[in-house]
Amino acid sequence: MSVKSDSNKLLVFGVRVVAFSFFPLLWFLSQAILFREITNKIPRPLLIFLAIVVGSTFIFLLYAGMNRIISYAPKNYQEGLYGAMFVGPAIFLLGLFLFYPAIRTIYLSFRDKWGENSVGFDNYTWAFSDKIMQITIRNQIIWLIGVVTLVISIGLIVAYVSDKLKKGEAIFKSIIFLPMAISGVGSSAIFKFIYAYRPPPLTQIGFLNGLRVTGGTDNLGNPCKNNIFENGKKIDYVNDGCTQPIGWLQQRDLTKFSTFENVRPDDTLMSWFSNFPLNTVLLMIIMVWMFTGFAMIVFSAAIKSVPAEITEAGRIDGASEARIFLSVVMPYVKSTIVVVATYLTVSVLKAYDIVFVTTRGDFETNLLAVKMMDEFSKFLHFGRASTVSILIFVSVVPIIVLNVFRNKEENSL
């Protein structure tokens, strides 16, 4: 009996291996090689025709073949194996397009420029010692902390407040949610105009610079305005004494602002403040603007699910509105906050479009994803590009692991 069941297990294992990897591999490779060979040799319409015919025939053969193989397995295992048969090709393709590239990237991160020779941990040493890389990592941390806290706190407040509105809740929420409908590139282009700088004496088209140069008077007492014609006379801002426009996305610190102009080196607090990376924060705000609406919608749904009886009870007990928010509403939306935070963290680590469209990483505004592409296509250094992508990957892993654990905890409850 026991010998028989052992051999049964072995057979099932064999069938599983064949059905899971050997067959899909055969299926995939035969088609890949076939089409690789004929792509440039036969006319396109024929190629498309062949792809449809051959592709569907092969899939049919794949499942028919696996069906056959599984029929050799013992009866009581067959049901499970049929299930596996449908998952098998998917897992195989996942491995091919996800695990294989991941492993190859790890491998490349230990190789040189073109991936020809091994360089040990050189690329990783570079990643943490190079000045530009250090700034990139710093920016990534600023973005992570800034975007996640700002989006969650603003989203939560807006959701809570709009929930209390008697009228116009829908309109209020739609306005906040609107940026979510605009693509990252579109939002960046909008903000690029807000931060725009043009050399004087041109009219400032940027919102911030327009505000900056308007108002006040120059040293002779004439008003300063953004090239406005009044009674046929042009009023500009070029005279001494007017506030001059600045390139907002080029300000790596605050030294261009009057408060910080004459900071003494021994004034530690002020010189620390004057190093505030203004441009990085201005770019970060674009992402906050884009994602606040999303957070608000999710939180709003969570807040609405808080039973009215509980808040009512709290109110009768004499709790203040803030107290109710912190002690009654917050515990209810805690798990939602974790979900939104996870989503935001992963989005920030992948953030690429905003920096790419606005500064493309100049003036110390780079992020890891942009840096990865720079190393790949600008400096043609495959090793370093892979290293940066591994850094991004590694920083996502703890969040995924945390999420898995949290899910398990919730399921066990």
Next chain:
Amino acid sequence: MRKSLIGLLLILSMVAVACGNSLEGEEVLYFGAPATDSPDGIAIQSSFEQFTEETGIIVTYVGSENFESELLAQIEAGNPPNIALWPQPGTVRAQARAGNLIPLEDLGVDLDEYRANFSPYLVGLGEVDGVPYGGAHAVNLKSIVWYQPAEFDSRGYSIPETWDEMIALADQIVADGMTPFCFGMYSNGATGWLATDWMEDIMLRTGNGTTSYDQWVNHEIPFNDPIVKNAATYLSQIMHTDGYVVGGTDAIVSTFFGDAQDPMFERDANGNPGCFMHRQASFIPGFWPEDAQEGLGTETTFFAFPDMEVPSDTVLGAGDMWAVLVNDEATQEVVDFMLSENYFDAIATNVAGTGSTRISAHIGFDTSKYWSATTQKQADFLKAALAANVFRFDGSDNMPPEVGSGSFWSEMTELAVQGPSYIDSALDNIEKSWP
């Protein structure tokens, strides 16, 4: 049913075989950086119309702003275009070294004729170990300073012949309460290239002229050599002298290079222009406001970059270079055509009507064909320089990318921000980053 299917397949394959004999209908994919629907992209496509009519080979030009990364991805995936057009010859050499390019000799190009037509210097930019891979294509002119003659005349200013005269003129303009130079070097992801262009122009005219320039580009002299430091000091004189540049030193890195000349077209309350001189390449009119573009060649024109320590006719320029990635008969025909004299006819005569300012690198090209007088004048400059072998290609494009599109750009940006005291650190940092 089955029989008719097989019959259809047979007919289709017979058609395919029948077509295979001539090059009629063969497709050649040409991939480059100027966007497909940009003036340059349309002009490039228009240059093949005649060719397609004559040979039946269909050349399709595709341009992308992310040319470099897309091309790399295509090469890695084993699906490259037939021909690629790189904006920097340095990348052509890097790709040739990586073994992705086909030598011109294998494409049936007569190398002696090619060298004679495009000057050995230009051909040499696309060579690895003496084997040419890259095809010279279009060039532009960088050693020019744009100005408005009417504004100069009405104030009695004359065109400076030497650096000292230019400085004297600048001082004069400052004394008259105006700003001499437009200077903006902000460029998404490439901020700093304008300063490197200035450096190159100055390097060509100081030290030992072209000799020390070539040594510098090939790293035969260190980047912090006294000759280079001297050049950086000259540049710093422009960037950091009080009142020389529009908006002051802070504005240099904030001003988009395409907007930089706009102050010249603007008049303040007293009718004075925002600036008088702008050193920028021949392609800058494409960035001017529309009404300023109409005055190209009349209202706004250019003079040659002034002489410095080494008086010479040297001309700095840049340009793109193509190379072949997939070798087949149709591609060879296209290559033959692109190296011929009449390849540039359509672009020069502005057939597409997009006003491309591209200039052919072919020495034999008849410059009177160019549609605009300004381009003609520039082309004459370039042709003379190419023939006399005093044309020099943008040095930063020929340095390794870690320097040429990395530290050289970023340290020049830093120099513009930090002021003259930073010259030594900037040059030392670039020297350290040389791979």
